[in-house]
Amino acid sequence: xxxxxxxxxxxxxxxxxxxxxxxxxxxxxxxxxxxxxxxxxxxxxxxxxxxxxxxxxxxxxxxxxxxxxxxxxxxxxxxxxxxxxxxxxxxxxxxxxxxxxxxxxxxxxxxxxxxxxxxxxxxxxxxxxxxxxxxxxxxxxxxxxxxxxxxxxxxxxxxxxxxxxxxxxxxxxxxx
Amino acid sequence: xxxxxxxxxxxxxxxxxxxxxxxxxxxxxxxxxxxxxxxxxxxxxxxxxxxxxxxxxxxxxxxxxxxxxxxxxxxxxxxxxxxxxxxxxxxxxxxxxxxxxxxxxxxxxxxxxxxxxxxxxxxxxxxxxxxxxxxxxxxxxxxxxxxxxxxxxxxxxxxxxxxxxxxxxxxxxxxxxxxxxxxxxxxxxx
Numbered sequence: 001x002x003x004x005x006x007x008x009x010x011x012x013x014x015x016x017x018x019x020x021x022x023x024x025x026x027x028x029x030x031x032x033x034x035x036x037x038x039x040x041x042x043x044x045x046x047x048x049x050x051x052x053x054x055x056x057x058x059x060x061x062x063x064x065x066x067x068x069x070x071x072x073x074x075x076x077x078x079x080x081x082x083x084x085x086x087x088x089x090x091x092x093x094x095x096x097x098x099x100x101x102x103x104x105x106x107x108x109x110x111x112x113x114x115x116x117x118x119x120x121x122x123x124x125x126x127x128x129x130x131x132x133x134x135x136x137x138x139x140x141x142x143x144x145x146x147x148x149x150x151x152x153x154x155x156x157x158x159x160x161x162x163x164x165x166x167x168x169x170x171x172x173x174x175x176x
Numbered sequence: 177x178x179x180x181x182x183x184x185x186x187x188x189x190x191x192x193x194x195x196x197x198x199x200x201x202x203x204x205x206x207x208x209x210x211x212x213x214x215x216x217x218x219x220x221x222x223x224x225x226x227x228x229x230x231x232x233x234x235x236x237x238x239x240x241x242x243x244x245x246x247x248x249x250x251x252x253x254x255x256x257x258x259x260x261x262x263x264x265x266x267x268x269x270x271x272x273x274x275x276x277x278x279x280x281x282x283x284x285x286x287x288x289x290x291x292x293x294x295x296x297x298x299x300x301x302x303x304x305x306x307x308x309x310x311x312x313x314x315x316x317x318x319x320x321x322x323x324x325x326x327x328x329x330x331x332x333x334x335x336x337x338x339x340x341x342x343x344x345x346x347x348x349x350x351x352x353x354x355x356x357x358x359x360x361x362x363x364x365x366x
Binding site: 002005006007008009010012013014015016017018019020021023024027028030031045047048049050051052053054055058059061062063064065066067068069070071072073075076084087090092093094095096097098101102104105108109156157158 | 181184185187188189191192193194195196197198199200201202203205206207208214215216217218219220225236239240243244245246247248249250251252253254255256257258321325329332333337349350351352353354355356357359
């Protein structure tokens with residue numbers, strides 16, 4: 001989100017810069033009584049005086065403007081997962097951890113639990129969602145073991161606020 | 177979310193709403209939502225032309241200034257994306273009658289090296305900016321998975337940050353620390 005917005009802001013900033021300078025130059029040139037330099041504003045003026053709001057050109061322009069606006073608004077409404085998660089801070093420093101790094105770290109913690117083959121971890125909406133696969137046929141107490149390991153890891157890091165932990169465990173299917 | 181990112185989000189949302197409202201108004205007018213007679217009017221109505229014609233002594237100079245203002249705002253916005261993290265200050269430390277000027281980059285490198293001498297920290301990246309008059313130290317550390325975090329925080333605040341404070345001769349430094357886990361553990365390292 002952050003990168004996307006920065007690229008978008010840079011592009012729009014560049015467009016505003018170029019458009020502002022260009023319009024100012026055209027006004028100065030017109031003031032000196034010379035012909036337009038780049039912007040064909042005489043044609044635009046003529047069209048704007050003759051074309052009604054019902055014309056295809058006016059409708060097309062309005063539709064384009066509305067769609068660009070809608071795309072901008074929607075892109076800002078889409079909720080993205082945070083890049084960092086806050087840790088308990090002190091009076092002198094604010095601490096956080098990179099979400100992706102933490103997901104991988106918790107994943108490694110789970111994969112050290114005996115009976116777990118692999119795991120996927122996702123931090124979202126204040127919760128840690130774990131999908132773990134076991135090479136056992138019967139889960140037994142693996143699910144609470146995984147949950148305990150994850151909680152211990154999170155407690156150690158002092159993530160603030162402490163996220164909920166949800167574990168989904170799948171076991172090896174018995175061959176018939 | 178940091179301030180430039182919040183600003184981006186607010187400005188992009190506002191810009192989107194303005195474009196959406198303008199475009200929707202034009203479409204509604206073109207499809208007769210405000211009556212057929214208004215839909216059949218030219219886009220540039222007579223009253224606007226008359227207004228500009230009557231006031232052209234000040235209208236075009238004002239438009240010229242507004243265009244330059246828009247260009248300047250666009251430049252500032254563009255610059256904020258290309259040089260994130262705000263102003264890079266230099267620090268002036270008095271030493272008797274002499275004055276020592278410390279560039280941010282020199283201090284950043286010194287703090288990063290200091291941090292990397294700690295065996296628990298695999299890599300450190302620092303950035304010193306100014307938040308108003310208060311220096312702000314942004315640190316990114318890559319640490320082992322099994323690092324004792326309480327201890328690391330304590331050591332950072334009492335040793336590393338303290339040294340930065342003493343170099344800048346100030347007690348007032350804001351500090352933000354972002355952690356990355358390397359995937360290594362002490363057992364792997366031995």
